[in-house]
Amino acid sequence: MKNKLLLLFIISIFTIIFIIFYKGLKNTNVYTPDIKINKEVPSFTSELFYSNEVVKSKEIFDLDKFYLLNIWSSWCAPCRQEHSLLMDLMETKKIKIIGVNYKDTKKNAESFLSELGNPFYQIIFDKEGVTAIEWGAYGVPESFLIYDRKILKKYIGPLDEQSIKEIKFLIK
Amino acid sequence: MKILKLFLIIFFIFSFNHLNANNEEMKIKITKNLRCLVCQGQSVYDSDSEFANSLKVLVDKKLEKGFSETQIYDYFKDKYGEWILYDPELNKNTYLLWLLPILIFLIGGAIIFKSFIFKK
Amino acid sequence: MLFSIIGHYSLILGLLISLTLIFFSINNFKNSKSFDTKILSFTFLQFILVVVSFLCLILSFIFSDFSNETVFNNSHTTKPLFYKISGTWGNHEGSLLLWLLVLTLFIFLFLIKTKNQPIKYKILTLVFQQVIIIGFFVFLIKTSNPFNYLYPIPEEGLGLNPILQDPALAIHPPILYLGYVGSSIIFSSALAATSLNMISKKWASHIKKWVLISWVFLTLGILLGSIWAYYELGWGGFWFWDPVENVSLMPWLALTTLLHCVLVLEKKLVLTSWVIILSISTFTLSMCGTFLVRSGILNSVHTFANDPERGLFILIFLFSLIFISLFIFFFFHKPNQSNLNNFFWLSKETSIIINNWFMMYFLSVVLVGTVYPIFLDVLTSEKISVGPPFYHKLIIPFLIPFLLIMAIGPKLKWIKSNLEDKVYLISLLFISFLLSFLIVKNFNSNFLINTILISSALYLFFVTLRDFFIMKKNNISQNIAHFGFSLLILSILFNSLFSTEIITNLKVGETFETSTTKIIFKNINQKKEKNYKSVVGNFSIQNSNGKIDNLSPELRIYNQPNIVTSEADIKTTLLSDKFLVINLVQNQDYFNVRYQVKPFMLWIWLSVLLISLGALISLFKKEYEK
The missing domain is CATH 1.10.8.640 (Cytochrome C biogenesis protein)
Known part of the structure; x- marks a missing residue:
């Protein structure tokens, strides 16, 4: 009797393990951080691209306005891809695009912008990639939609038509 | 002071x-x-x-x-x-992670004691 | 093309032979007066078929036959011949074929080497092994066929991941699999012996050989993997507690425990149920490891091509094996109640039981740490990582009593022994403590735990060393293995305590100086090989006593696939390794330079070899005595 109970117990444990592994198979094993919505914009200080001024994040983002923060770099191929979409978005004038120039040289970044146009209202020069970390980013490109100093949405990887449409819808 | x-x-x-x-x-x-x-x-x-x-x-x-x-x-x-x-920090998600091995150790010890010492 | 066809049909034929073998075995089992020789020849034939299939795959790789999907995915014409061959088992399909090869090899060897055992036992072992073999045949043919066609035939292959193009890693899988898969024979024979209720001292000494063989290969396989990780993967680390490493450590821990138990069972009829459980769990853990790694359920540095269908197949197969084993264990095994009476407290056996207790604890730490994130993710969708600090925190404190028991365990009769011996042992403990105190004195971090840890390792070191000189030859294998283990722990401890490191950014021609070391980045030159281009940095390193070492780490840019790897340059001496590696920094004209001095690195490898030597001696000693 005692033996049978033990057997039953062990079998049920293994069955549970089986089910968990079975379910686990369907989950992806690649981790992407949770997107925390309505989180306050991180507070940081960083250098501006053109003026070399050191600014606080509060000075960049006004309350009650829409911003798109875009992390980009001249050496990143997908950034080149999404650039025209950013230009397009900038022309709507409803949103200010803030660029974070990630681990770049000024020379390369400047020629990138003169070639493809400059959609950015302001550019933060993030030579060491530290500002990007403040934003919880881990690669280029990444974009954040911001309203009222709160993050509404986060886009990992290059923006596409779909996401631009979404942004336009949200800022209306 | x-x-x-x-x-x-x-x-x-x-x-x-x-x-x-x-x-x-x-x-x-x-x-x-x-x-x-x-x-x-x-x-x-x-x-x-x-x-x-x-x-x-x-x-x-x-x-x-x-x-x-x-x-x-x-x-x-x-x-x-x-x-x-x-x-991993010790919190409600990880109690089992930290304590399960220790629990196994204690249970193992108990079994050993029970079967080899108290049987005498 | 031709090879793919031959290889593919050999596999199908091999599967058919499995079914035939089971049929023969059932007949022979019913009428078991004599062993049916057909069984032996068919087992041999099956082995040969798998060999043929394996050779076909190797030949496809050698001739770069890109009509074969596996070759296309993992090879390239410019790859050196050696890596074309090793590429055969450097991928999922090929490595499973290697599993199958080892499975069939071991059962064949088992049948011809097992002489004084009942026929029914041999037949039953064969049946259980064939069940595993069938599982793998079906798995291979259905989900991971190494002989899939590609049409149109591609011009060029995709190439082998550069970090796998390495001599240590070329021989690592075969050796590791001999250990991993070798444990299948222990699994099958333990189930057979349980079904026939013939777990005995005689069985123990018969299975001990197989345990030792698997154990030696598994140990060496892990060693090779670790050496590879040391110079190829990281920054001088040799064990990262990565899931793939843990997965090889788990069967190793189970097998080590089993080895010690079998030694007891050989002398006294105790712990029978425990030996069965361990025999079953060793192979189950190997399979579980395969599942965890191949299904892609965990992420690790070493990734195989993941496919959920494969994961599901192994999962179902694994749990079928577990349930079959549970069934046999609960319904056929009759525990021998009387056997506890001849057990003595404070005997060698007690110390082995305590060893088992600790080993099971270590195993549970590794197991829980590896699979816990999966469970948490499924149950609560929370994602956490379990890494080195977790394992260190849970394992290191328990290592101290473990080492002490290892030192005095083998001589637990010492309470009865003469006074002189006791004084000796106690004074050795005292000396070890004093010595380790002097060693750790200058370190402020974790002072207490380091002192105690080093003193217990030193204690084991001294005790085993002393035994080595005074003991009669009767237990030299155990002595060497335990000595090796103490050396291993000591080397790891000293290595982690006394490693020093300099990280800096340097341009060509620059010099970096600290109070003890001067690093001069002399120049760089370029090199072009068949399958990669490389940038070699030439450094000269001067330490405080004026000794100069020239080190030339490399950055390799492989052409197929296009991946940059950095090759460390390591200067190994008896006492320490000098490890230098450079890396490119995005958009900068300097290199990231890391220089490490890692003491006793060589001794980590040597001590593992020493432990294996102990097992080998044990293996051959017994052969000789027969």
Whole structure:
């Protein structure tokens, strides 16, 4: 009797393990951080691209306005891809695009912008990639939609038509 | 009281110096405990990705600013979630993780005692 | 093309032979007066068919036959011949074929080497092994066929991941699999012996050989993997507690425990149920490891091509094996109640039981740490990482009593022994403590735990060393293995305590100086090989006593696939390794330079070899005595 109970117990444990592994198979094993919505914009200080001024994040983002923060770099191929979409978005004038120039040289970044146009209202020069970390980013490109100093949405990887449409819808 | 205060100040200065001297060591320790999000099997220390390199720089900066080890971990946890820490904290999600092996050890011990000693 | 066809049909034929073998076995089992020789020849034939299939795959790789999907995915014409061959088992399909090869090899060897055992036992072992073999045949043919066609035939292959193009990693899988898969024979024979209720001292000494063989290969396989990780993967680390490493450590821990238990069972009829459980769990853990790694359920540095269908197949197969084993264990095994009476407290056996107790604890730490994130994710969708600090925190404190028991355990009769011996042992403990105190004195971090840890390792070191000189030859294998283990722990401890490291950014021609070391980045030159281009940095490193070392780490840019790897340059001496590696920094004209001095690195490898030597001696000693 005692033996049978033990057997039953062990079998049920293994069955549970089986089910968990079975379910686990369907989950992806690649981790992407949770997107925390309505989180306050991180507070940081960083250098501006053109003026070399050191600014606080509060000075960049006004309350009650829409911003798109875009992390980009001249050496990143997908950034080149999404650039025209950013230009397009900038022309709507409803949103200010803030660029974070990630681990770049000024020379390369400047020629990138003169070639493809400059959609950015302001550019933060993030030579060491530290500002990007403040934003919880881990690669280029990444974009954040911001309203009222709160993050509404986060886009990992290059923006596409779909996401631009979404942004336009949200800022209306 | 004054002596105590003085003592405390000296102690803090001393411990601060001590901290500074070991910044490099502390940086290694911290970066070994952070998991890289780009090459997800490696620690930030072992990884060589752009992300990991920036993280190393940031850890350095935080240490210079006098952040403590736990403060730095909390900072990264806030940015990237608990996943980034290789050393899971003891909380409701991880009680079982930390305690299960110990429990197994105790049960094993109990079985050994029961069958080999009390049988006598 | 031709090879693919031959290889594919050999596999199908091999599967058919499995079914035939089971049929023969059932007949022979019913009428078991004599062993049916057909069984032996068919087992041999099956082995040959798998060999043929394996050779076909190797030949496809050698001739770069890109009509074969596996070759296309993992090879390239410019790859050196050696890596074309090793590429055969450097991928999922090929490595499973290697599993199958080892499975069939072991059962064949088992049948011809097992002489003084009942026929029914041999037949039943064969049946259980064939069940496993069938599982793998079906798995291979259905989900991971190494002989899939590609049409149109591609011009060029995709190439082998550069970090796998390495001599240590070329021989690592075959050796590791001999250990991993070798444990299948222990599994099958334990189930057979349980079904026939013939777990006995005689069975123990018969199975001990197989345990030792698997154990030696598994140990060496892990060693090779670790050496590879040391110079190829990281920054001088040799064990990362990565899931793939844990997965090889788990069967190793179970097998080590089993080895010690079998030694007891050989002398006294105790712990029978425990030996069965361990025999079953060793192979189950190997399979579980395969599941965890191949299904992609965990992420690790070493990734195989993941496919959920494969994961599901192994999962179902694994749990079928577990349930079959549970069934046999609960319904056929009759525990021998009387056997506890001849057990003595404070005997060698007690110390082995305590060893088992600790080993099971270590195993549970590794197991829980590896699979816990999966469970948490499924149950609560929370994602956490379990890394080195977790394992260190849970394992290191328990290592101290473990080492002490290892030192005095083998001589637990010492309470009865003469006074002189006791004084000796106690004074050795004292000396170890003093010595470790002096060693750790200058370290402020974790002073207490380091002192105690080093003193217990030193204690084991001294005790085993002393035994080595005074003991009669009767237990030299155990002595060497335990000595090796103490050396291993000591080397790891010293290595982690006394490693020093300099990280800096340097341009060509620059010099970096600290109070003890001067690093001069002399120049760089370029090199072009068949399958990669490389940038070699030439450094000269001067330490405080004026000794100069020249080190030349490399950055390799492989052409197929296009991946940059950095090759460390390591200067190994008896006492320490000098490790230098450079890396490119995005958009900068300097290199990231890391220089490490890692003491006793060589001794970590040597001590593992020493432990294996102990097992080998034990294996051959017994052969000789027969």
